[in-house]
Amino acid sequence: MNALPLELHSQIFEFACTDDGKTARSLALVSRYVHDVSVPYRYQSLSISGLKQMKKLVTRLNVTPHHLRRIRHLFLSDWTHDRTKERVVATSDEARDTYELESTIALRIITLAAPTVETLAVVVASPFSGPSLLGSLFSTPMPQLTDLAVHGFYPFPHAPRSMPRLEHLHLSGNRSPHGLLHFGMLKAACPALIHLRLSGLFASASFAEELRSAILSAHDDTAAQSDPFRASLPQQLRTIVVEAREMHVPGARKHGIPRGLRLMHEKMLVSLRELERRADPLLARRFCHREQK
Template sequence: MAHPPVTPPPSLPMPVHRLPVELLENIFSYACMGGGSTGRSLSLVSAHFREVARPIRFRCVSLSSLRHIKSFLACLTRERSHTKVRVRHLFLSTWRDGEDVVRIRTGRVPRSGILGNPGPRDGPRWSVWMPVQEALDRELSHLIPFLLRAIASNLCTLSIVHSWEFGAIQLPESFPLLRQFTFCGPAPMFPGGCPRLRPPPSPCFPSLQHLHIVCGTVSIEFWLHHSPAVTHLRLSDLNCASGTLVEELRCSLGIPLGRPLPERSSRPPFAHVRLQPRAAVSPEYYQTSTVEHNTFVEHLKSLRPHPSVRVEVMRDRHYRDGYWDLRIHRDWQDGVVSSPGWWVGGEELEEEENELYSNLDGDGHNLETPEKTITFWV
């Protein structure tokens, strides 16, 4: 009589701690793309997980306040004594610190608790906000350049949202690997001085291809000198105060002044230039400003570069305070794994994004989301 075949016992699932290190590293690298939260959680699971996640959790870093910057720098210094840490993707924002300064100046309680026990709300506190603003500005003007110098050599994507309440950021000499850069706020200080000097300063961003600048008074002369390989340029929130912009665009696009483009002109480096003006103020009160705005937009629309270059003037829009901080952070996350929405979407996507972030209070904070005060760099 034949015996039935022996069925082997079912194999027990392998504990995740016993997976090969190479496999864990691959899993962790996909998980640690949120800016710090997942990497911190993994490092707290066990000593083994902490060692595997140690270099990986720093690849994608999101810092949204001075407090976050301080804790990250302390953590980075500590971790670099154990292993070689490379930051590939950085989002950096001082928007919330700037909003705290505004709240103090207008007699409201800051969200971060920077004043400790603020006492009763008795109107604008002029004797308080100026020392707070100056102290924050001093720390940021020291720590942000220090941070950028510490990680610039390995950065691939960078997004900075800098509050207008603080001074300009001093950029380090070189970001050799940077491919995508979004900057919102007052123009930074570039190393080496004016690009018209002879010899001109070396470019900061020799490999940069996608550049997005959010600034109403932008001048692109310094930006383009330091980004010689850029192919995609977007300028957002533009207004007629950008007095030299039209002429700078003409020069960079190879459009001769006062005459049509020659048929055999050389191709400029750009593939796509996207211009998004800010909506004009109400004509009921500022008729002159509206005329200037309309003239500015018409000049942008009149740009006719080489046929291979796509120049797109988007519909002008007005955005709530805090919109760009939230939007840039989301697009930075998208850019870590794919292409950000600055380039792949058109007017419909812009309208969707505007509606998505319309649920903001007067300070640009989401009314449905609690304020994030935790730091992941401990």
């Protein structure tokens, strides 16, 4: 340890602390010197799941000076992995109070991480918390964020230039994100977006049409060009991936999927396949769709 200068030790610790936080916690126990040198990277990369871990983290962050809580990479889930597998969601008053507490603490962590976070993945498993928590996330300025993955029933990014450096966006949990591309909201919130991935779509023929209008309007959709509220895409966007859910509704084995839903889903798939066939030859953007199992 004595053979290297402090600057090199600091750089080594910075490169090492890119897991879920275990490395930084281990370094803090090696010696006083290693503890002191690794302090700036203690919260650099974190994986937090469930109320217990969120409470512990926010308690520490609240008393940590700003320059020592540089969170660059964060995975945050309101529920633990085991809890997400539970089939029954409690709806009692006590349970709802817990959901509200989870959402409040999760938002506090996001707010504290916002100035420095570069890659962020947020899972909102609670069906009662998704829109409010994720709506607040999309309203929070994150000047350094380049990669964002969201799973939950999400609203749409809307705050102008809230994520000016965001290049990769993955949205999952809203089976019909109709309206995402309207009014220029996505373009305003994420002007540098290069890669857009949408997962879990089901029976969303309206969004397929919205996407078609956004991609092809400059070529053969004159009606869309004359509409000031037309669907549009960020100018830098180069890749669009749409992942449609398998045609299966949980609990529908006995009676099958309602005919109307089945027809809407098939219509969406036909539109996406047609768009995939037409998009690549016409545009610099690459579009593809997949069917999830």
